[in-house]
Amino acid sequence: MNNAAEYKIEPISLINDDLLLQETIFHNANGYIGVRSCFEEGYKAGYNSIRGTYINGFYDIARMKQPEKLYGLIEEKQTIINVVDTQAIQLKLGDETFSMFEGTVLESSRWLDMENGYTARRVLWRSPAGKEVEIEIRRMTSFTRLSLFTIDYRVKSVNYEGEITFLSSHIADVANYFNPNDPRVASETFRHLNPGRAGIVEGASYILTNTSNSGLAVCTGVKNILYGECETEHKIDEYHAVCSLRRKVKLNETVRLIKYTVVKDSIRCRDCRSEAIREMKKSVSVTMEKLYEEQSSYLKTYWKKSLLEIKGDHDLNLAVRYNLYQLVQSVGKDKHGTIAAKGLSGEGYEGHYFWDTEMYIQPFFTLTNPEIAKNLLEYRYHTLNEARENARILGHKQGALYPWRTIMGKECSGYFPSGSAQYHINGDIAHAVAAYYLVTKDFDFIIDKGFEIVLETARLWMDTGHFCNGLFHIYEVTGPDEYTCMVNNNYYTNACAQHNLRWTVKFYRMMEETRKNSPDCAEKIVALYHKTQLTTCEIEAFEEAEKKMYLPYDKNLKINPQDDSFLNKKIWDIQNTPADKFPLLLHYHPLYLYRHQVCKQADTVLAHFVFEDVQDMETIRNSFLYYEKITTHDSSLSTCIFSIVASRLGMEEKAYAYFGDSAKLDLFNTHHNTKDGIHTANMGGTYMAIVYGFAGLRIREEGLHFAPTLPKQWEGYRFRISYAGCEIQICVLEEHSQFVLLSGEPLMVHVYDKEHTLTDQITVPRKTNEPDRIQIVHH
């Protein structure tokens, strides 16, 4: 099978919009730092560039004035900040300066090497005066040394002999990107960083800056090493350092500059300047080749664990590979940062973490890299107190309400009807805890941290909802679909809450068992009961609410209404809405949208994927067909879910089409906003669309279930997952599916609802063209 190790464009488009897009597409990140791929030498005058370097979880606080003050509205937000520009390198050949906008670009290409973990640009350039050079620049953010970013700049002379100069800058008076006309990025600029201390230490420049409002500091160090004999000169002030390096070049000779950047922040370090100096020493003490080796080795492991390949469709296989590469680039490696909506690739959504993490991205890590998945949950545990405070602001006397968008745990939603009102985030996080447990069987984590999360979120549902006509109702919340806000009994939310309550009770019962049977754990469990002031009455109340949870159902349409009043609204005529009116949110007032049956994204359909067991397939099918007609997929979180549910309903063509939309979103810029950053949730969704969708994976308490389908456009696909200490590889081909136990104890797997014991490997004939569980008429 093709492993699609590389994504390449050739030649490089120099149109401004394309360059902005490439900045994202080829950005380098490692979960700690992210650097957008701007040209070292810059673009031409008048061109836009989002020239950013970001740190996961590092933020400043910005004021967010509310136009009308209401109690509890958020007045300040955490925002990711551009911390430094260490990309800048000017190349001079004698008195001529390299620029792709001057002279002649004879050849050019850019690529991302996903096996070796770097991006590169190659340019064969003739200067206005006729000097020809071949330039190749490799950039890397190291997965093994998270604070390290390198630029490996090689210039080979074709016809030039003479002086070559590099002016390599280190600039700390950087600002965030802003656009007053786009609601999806910041609309104002602030000065976030103030000068601290700057100086040269052992040939490297170090600049320490302090954030304006969040009380944080960051130190960046830059060292330039030019191979061969050269003259070096440093200039530095509080915000800028420039290193000038000069030497001679001969015909056919290659000159190589390596620029090392180290980044250390005060969240993770006590003294970030000393740490930066130490880190720089360590980094330059090994060869660049060693750094590349480390990177390849890290990725070798990653790709092994995360294996996912499609045979028979090069583009899709490449897109999937690209998406999984971006996930490992984006995901935080410590509890101070998880995975932002745009990863570390841009400033869209201001670096905030949403429910995306738990519902779209965590499933991938849980199944492939459970230690990373655990870290994501650690972060939520780490910010549980902020969630408790948030619940108090919203009027709740008990429980915790996780923020809709945040960096370090405080709610940062400016517009609460489609922000804080999305209470389902509580259920989403609780679901991620349960899913993590189901896959890893890591009950220690549940006792240590997981139970407290699910308990506090469960408590919030009890304080939010109430019994009405004998059933548990939840009012004035917003579901995932933001085209309808503050509704009663949002189906997804109620199903989410039900699941949250059910698992709180389940975990409690399991702890009770453990307490009786395992004296070592008993003390810990009792302490937890005390700490959380848990009573059996409370557990009974959870059970009662869970059993009596109201899940709206419409008898006429035989579907689950999105909420109590959704089906009474006017149906939006998507067919006759002009193409330039999408996404609708940019062209219609919220009140107008709210008054219609129109969905930005999967909402009830998502519920049917995640909480499949509480509904019969007939209702799921009817609902899918109903919502499909009124969903615009203006959100990037939508098509992957439609793909999964279509797969499960046996609608293979739809599943395939929606999958393609999801997989290609960023690499093919189908939403026209990848310049602001990648869509990490969708990338996780692409993964789910294959594993949960095509392969029909369900992770149930009694074990794994598969129901593999194969898009007729493909020859096959394979992937590898971790489950309860085992490693399993699944290969789906036209005739059969193969399940191989790579490591671990034998286990039971269900394929097409039939139980198999997987000791070594099994081969199950593929059921073709048959819907899952029920017969589906194709539409």
Next chain:
Amino acid sequence: MNNAAEYKIEPISLINDDLLLQETIFHNANGYIGVRSCFEEGYKAGYNSIRGTYINGFYDIARMKQPEKLYGLIEEKQTIINVVDTQAIQLKLGDETFSMFEGTVLESSRWLDMENGYTARRVLWRSPAGKEVEIEIRRMTSFTRLSLFTIDYRVKSVNYEGEITFLSSHIADVANYFNPNDPRVASETFRHLNPGRAGIVEGASYILTNTSNSGLAVCTGVKNILYGECETEHKIDEYHAVCSLRRKVKLNETVRLIKYTVVKDSIRCRDCRSEAIREMKKSVSVTMEKLYEEQSSYLKTYWKKSLLEIKGDHDLNLAVRYNLYQLVQSVGKDKHGTIAAKGLSGEGYEGHYFWDTEMYIQPFFTLTNPEIAKNLLEYRYHTLNEARENARILGHKQGALYPWRTIMGKECSGYFPSGSAQYHINGDIAHAVAAYYLVTKDFDFIIDKGFEIVLETARLWMDTGHFCNGLFHIYEVTGPDEYTCMVNNNYYTNACAQHNLRWTVKFYRMMEETRKNSPDCAEKIVALYHKTQLTTCEIEAFEEAEKKMYLPYDKNLKINPQDDSFLNKKIWDIQNTPADKFPLLLHYHPLYLYRHQVCKQADTVLAHFVFEDVQDMETIRNSFLYYEKITTHDSSLSTCIFSIVASRLGMEEKAYAYFGDSAKLDLFNTHHNTKDGIHTANMGGTYMAIVYGFAGLRIREEGLHFAPTLPKQWEGYRFRISYAGCEIQICVLEEHSQFVLLSGEPLMVHVYDKEHTLTDQITVPRKTNEPDRIQIVHH
């Protein structure tokens, strides 16, 4: 009967909060300008003062950044501005400066003379050095010369002989009041006025300033005349003028300074500086006594037309008189300004006009001063185009949507769920048009302007609502009660829309009649049809929607639910909410409030007053009792309505209690925020509570209906109204009610549903202790 011509406090409290309150209570206004009653000499250091002078309809534009950008959200607002300080006068006796905070205040009082239209302060003061003077200062904003404000400052020497000096200032670098912690006033300060031209002309200072963003200008002129021989000196720069006036005073002699302020703005004048100079000349050409006479004469007419007296309750009679005085002080006298939530008495709600005008204040003017009522409607017609534009922003392809809050017609709501979403304002304005017609029979106005208003508002309902199960539903709107937002089928809103549609059709039919029978009008009417592109199809559609309007009704409770989901919500426990948690909006997050059955103000109860005929009294009674338990009256628009409906239901004690709450709100500062300005809507509500409540007035198409009740605490009450060209005086006493036709043609009136011909006067025995139409059990 006592006519309560004066409100007096004696001595003057010098506590800061009391002074702030007095600034409002004793403010002078005439519908064009308003001046808060601050001490001319100021307070002591560290004291707060809202030292404002305002012009009705004069505004600047302030930025209103939205924390998250969504399509159509309002990003700039019009805001009333403090235009000048011409109150400042320092009095010096030799080298001692008069201040109530120094020396000894031997006697002091302040009063408002409502018969003669001025406020006054009298102070008998002994300076630290022992000089004794009696000071009396009268302030007046002239009702006959709208741009004129005078301060008549008399100092009588008791034991002092020597030099007396006045330093009289004219200051144009003034700012608005702000308080970042109170949502009901501005939370930030801006510089709204920039210097234009300043100079002395014929002994008067003129300062012209320009607004920062709205492109408006205002010129203020100040002239000081000190009687007797004196030395005068002027200083002036671009923002400030000071006039120093000095003379000798003998024992027992009275020295009198008159300070004239004229205000002219560029909305009403082409050249406001020249107009100010001209106006000043005219003002000083007559004696001050003449100006006082004009004022008294104006008010004599006003009080005659607006007669309303209560016998047997001094406080309430005074409070009612005070409220009616404030209404004539507040109401705009031209189409450029109507009546702001706070009149011209302060900056609360930023000088915005709300539905208050049409639903709470206009009824009073319609019945007593129809020419003023007409002017209020003229303003709405004048801003119809802005309402059309607003409808487009909200997504509507047809019709007009009046702004929830505005000065010159553009929507200024920062938080749309309880702002722009209050679509009922459309029906409120249409209702005011119909009510104006019903009282005045002024059909010419309907043809000229009124019909276009009701048609365009009716069209909006057609575009907002839709048929659902055969009935016309209206979704995602907010009713008057802001503790529940963006609901479906708000009863008040639907009833409002129904009335709007009904009257559009009614007026159309009347025009059709007129067109056939009166050839003079036919052309005008046909032109109107063309202009508005009205079709008979459209009229039929209005009729259909009107007839099929869905008005929610709950069979179990036998009440009208406030909206589709209201009754399913949790009931807020008002009884057990701590007193310091009111008003709830200052202590609970909107989402939390929205999730409960709790009302800020009359909503369905208001509908039952205004649209009484669409519901039976049993439902009205049940609803009243239901909503009464869950209404906090956190809004000042609430108790007057509860009083009216209680009256109509025969709940006399409740009617009386609610009435008292309403009548005394400002004079007794019961909402603790009168310092920010009076509550004009409530003042109109007080009037309605007597006339529509106690006297049981209904204005029906076939004529006037009365059903007088008399609170047992009173001996009687009387009032005068204009109706269809007649003037009628109604006097309600314990034994009987008397109806006197003061002028006009004989007419039919209904009393307790019995028809009477009123030729001269009739006396009808009072029905006592009997509920209106149905028997009520007192609660």
